[in-house]
Amino acid sequence: MTDFNGEILVVGDGGWGTALACLVAANGRSAVIWSYDPDYAALMQRSRSNPKFLPGVELPPAVAVTSDPGRAFARAALVVFAVPTKYARSVLDRLAPAYNGAPVLSASKGIEPDSLLTNSALVRERWSPPAIAVVSGPSHAEEVARGKPTTVVVAGPDTGFIAAVQRLLSNDRFRAYTNPDTVGVEIAGALKNVIAIAAGISDGMDLGDNAKSALITRGLAEMRRLGVAMGAIPDTFAGLAGMGDLITTCISPFGRNRRVGLELGRGRKLSDILASMEMVAEGITTTRAAVRLAERHRVEMPICYEVHRVLFEDKPPRRALLDLMTRSLKSELEDAGGER
């Protein structure tokens, strides 16, 4: 309990950040959630809940909510940065004057489409924290908040820091494992949202579990290809932050990215789908980044490319998935241990 002397500050009022605040509170720590929206912060503080992003979960007394940067950082011993990639840079810059130099745990999954920075790299660039780690794994916020057994990976270069984060988060229902492979964990965490859109499209077209499993399998193969080209450890992709998180994201009814794909597969337009969603489907932004990274590192990523065409080039999902099934399966020949 002496690892972080002070409060745990969660930056961002989303479901995952809120679940992590509840988790550290359950572990005996005080937490404060910072929301950019004063009205919503007040509503959360008053109602002891996060009705938009984590409905039905009561905030424990040890969790406070504020929109005041000064209050947020006043006693912060660790910053959990849980802001969608889309807003990450502006939030980091807005909070920079108040940032107190505490170490940072990045809890968002995504890649900034212009800079191609992962969230931890972006935090490092904007805040230069003394230590930084990322948390990832099969961990739907709704299940974590309801005390369902969950396992995650905490990755970072500083072994002392990631061990301290591991102790902070772990309890008998939530287990954190450490991994030195930040790049692999972040690439896997970001790209799985793109594959989840593809899996959702397959579900929306009612193609069945055989096709969906093939898509998930091929999806992990292309995630690993890119990760390894960027310096990741291949086995990270066979672990909880790779395969584990990908499966949860592709099968869970909670998944926002899968749901976007599902509606696309049923024939709805992206703009209509987005207009009806409160939450950010991170995979939409990540798809742009994935395609640019694939080009930069000269890696074949047929699923990411087809999702890009559906999202941004008006390609009919049916056509994309047909092309995908054919092409991506052809490419299995080259990289999967002797299959041809």
Next chain:
Amino acid sequence: MTDFNGEILVVGDGGWGTALACLVAANGRSAVIWSYDPDYAALMQRSRSNPKFLPGVELPPAVAVTSDPGRAFARAALVVFAVPTKYARSVLDRLAPAYNGAPVLSASKGIEPDSLLTNSALVRERWSPPAIAVVSGPSHAEEVARGKPTTVVVAGPDTGFIAAVQRLLSNDRFRAYTNPDTVGVEIAGALKNVIAIAAGISDGMDLGDNAKSALITRGLAEMRRLGVAMGAIPDTFAGLAGMGDLITTCISPFGRNRRVGLELGRGRKLSDILASMEMVAEGITTTRAAVRLAERHRVEMPICYEVHRVLFEDKPPRRALLDLMTRSLKSELEDAGGER
């Protein structure tokens, strides 16, 4: 079409064999299904259906059904052996006098618990066919029969033979890929049924998608560990016959093994569950074999061991899964690329 001059004989009246018979018929070939039960063979032939094991699917005119071994082998150019492991030896011996020396495609997934032979090894031992291959992958019979897109792997040492099988099975909705790694494909195909029982237990206890994904991820790791100890290619487990088939089996509502686990997780007794099932849940038999193989090859397989305790040692599923979550996740430290 000149690869196999004659009929395709499917030995076994189960759902998967029937779906394969319908598939080759759709590809322009004549097929004959052999059932050990004269009454059921007559019912299938008359009703043009397999009401017990593939309800709602009409048998095409090019599919005949017989219980007469002489008729079955009369024009057989390829034998698709699709008998559950439990009955495989007795069926092989019963048909041995009629067996005409045609090459064999093994379509069953399992390991004989006493001999520890895979199905293809058992066929080789009893019949000594001139060529043998196995077919595996994410391929629920119900979806194949309904024309949903499906991909499989055809594995065997004889490249000319597996290429001919690939041509026989493939069409625009069913794609077969070849792989030289028979051991890996058969071990993966057998063991995934044990992991599916574990996944079902997790579902039956309503532990959520986070826990289930962790279980599937750890399950594949222990499948791969055993396979590699037995000479398999590690990448086979990341492919369609490994990860792909495992995911389908663990998420599909059709899965018999997952259903056994589901009922166990809800507190029903194994004997009651089995009494109410028409079909064979192959994973029950395979669990015994898996534990013996783990001992022989000195490989840690905590999930298979806990499933064994639940099935055969009356261990309460809740207790087993608790022990499992703890223990199996500890062992991730040792084998998964730097996680500790």
